[in-house]
Amino acid sequence: MDLNNKHVLLTGASGGIGQEIALALEESGAQVTLVARNEEKLEQIRYSMANPDLHSILAADLLTPEGRESVVIHAKHQVRINKAYSVVINNAGSNQFQFLAQRTTESIEREVQLNLMTPIALSQSALGWLRRPGIILNIGSTFGSIGYPGYATYCASKGGLHRFTEALDRELDGSGIRVLYLAPRATDTELNSKQVVDLNKKLGNRSDAPQAVAKHVTEMLEKEKTARWIGWPEKLFARVNQIFPNVVSRSIRKQQETIHYFINHTNK
Numbered sequence: 001m002d003l004n005n006k007h008v009l010l011t012g013a014s015g016g017i018g019q020e021i022a023l024a025l026e027e028s029g030a031q032v033t034l035v036a037r038n039e040e041k042l043e044q045i046r047y048s049m050a051n052p053d054l055h056s057i058l059a060a061d062l063l064t065p066e067g068r069e070s071v072v073i074h075a076k077h078q079v080r081i082n083k084a085y086s087v088v089i090n091n092a093g094s095n096q097f098q099f100l101a102q103r104t105t106e107s108i109e110r111e112v113q114l115n116l117m118t119p120i121a122l123s124q125s126a127l128g129w130l131r132r133p134g135i136i137l138n139i140g141s142t143f144g145s146i147g148y149p150g151y152a153t154y155c156a157s158k159g160g161l162h163r164f165t166e167a168l169d170r171e172l173d174g175s176g177i178r179v180l181y182l183a184p185r186a187t188d189t190e191l192n193s194k195q196v197v198d199l200n201k202k203l204g205n206r207s208d209a210p211q212a213v214a215k216h217v218t219e220m221l222e223k224e225k226t227a228r229w230i231g232w233p234e235k236l237f238a239r240v241n242q243i244f245p246n247v248v249s250r251s252i253r254k255q256q257e258t259i260h261y262f263i264n265h266t267n268k
């Protein structure tokens, strides 16, 4: 899709990856609606863009029915004023690096709601107001393909998001709407606590700049790539895990002691 003059709805726009996606979309000529809870931060980001007047913000808590409804009402209004969205990017997400036994039920429900149920609900709604041709891009994670200790529910939600994306893209084949999936690996944003950053350093895991993820987003939209995993060796492990999960289990077993240490003994 040529992004020039296209209207894009971007959730999680106040976050580390979201704000870079907004800037990259603007560079490609798109007009962006930035969605998140923190209105002040959204305004700051809008004013950091080259042409703030071309873009807009929408403060909404996607964990509440009212917040989700406000996005839908706004999107339907765009259809009426002939500014219908051509692209929706489900990027808002959260996680907690903790063992399942340490989690509260409420924190699990919020995580699964934001990472999985909200993109599903927004995608379903978008079928009624997205312009054709249109694209829904869901931001997943390497952990959507590899079950990893300390991230059981995050892996579940992103794995679910991947399968949802794949199924819906096939369901909508020929309809004019594509549904794409991008899986970043660790990225330098506030999503990752110091504990996680230190763990990644200790394990030698690489972390990308959010600008690099944003570049993949515009490339995927422009080339309409079905799915992409960012980074070596993560994209290889994602494949190996599908075919030989025991190989990946053996490799993670060697990290168990370190993972337990970081979860149980370091500051969050």
Ligand SMILES: NC(=O)c1ccc[n+]([C@@H]2O[C@H](COP(=O)([O-])OP(=O)(O)OC[C@H]3O[C@@H](n4cnc5c(N)ncnc54)[C@H](OP(=O)(O)O)[C@@H]3O)[C@@H](O)[C@H]2O)c1
Residues within 6 Å of the ligand: 011, 012, 013, 014, 015, 016, 017, 018, 035, 036, 037, 038, 039, 041, 060, 061, 062, 063, 090, 091, 092, 093, 094, 114, 139, 140, 141, 142, 183, 184, 185, 186, 187, 188, 189, 190, 191, 192
């Ligand atoms: N960073 C990584 O290592 C990494 C790796 C792989 C995948 N990802 C995925 O990339 C996406 C972006 O992550 P990030 O690293 O940019 O995280 P981040 O910096 O923590 O940003 C998260 C974004 O989600 C929004 N959000 C959180 N709760 C919300 C709610 N209830 N309602 C509406 N918006 C909400 C936040 O805005 P407000 O707080 O203002 O609402 C913020 O804009 C996520 O889906 C994440 O899972 C990240």
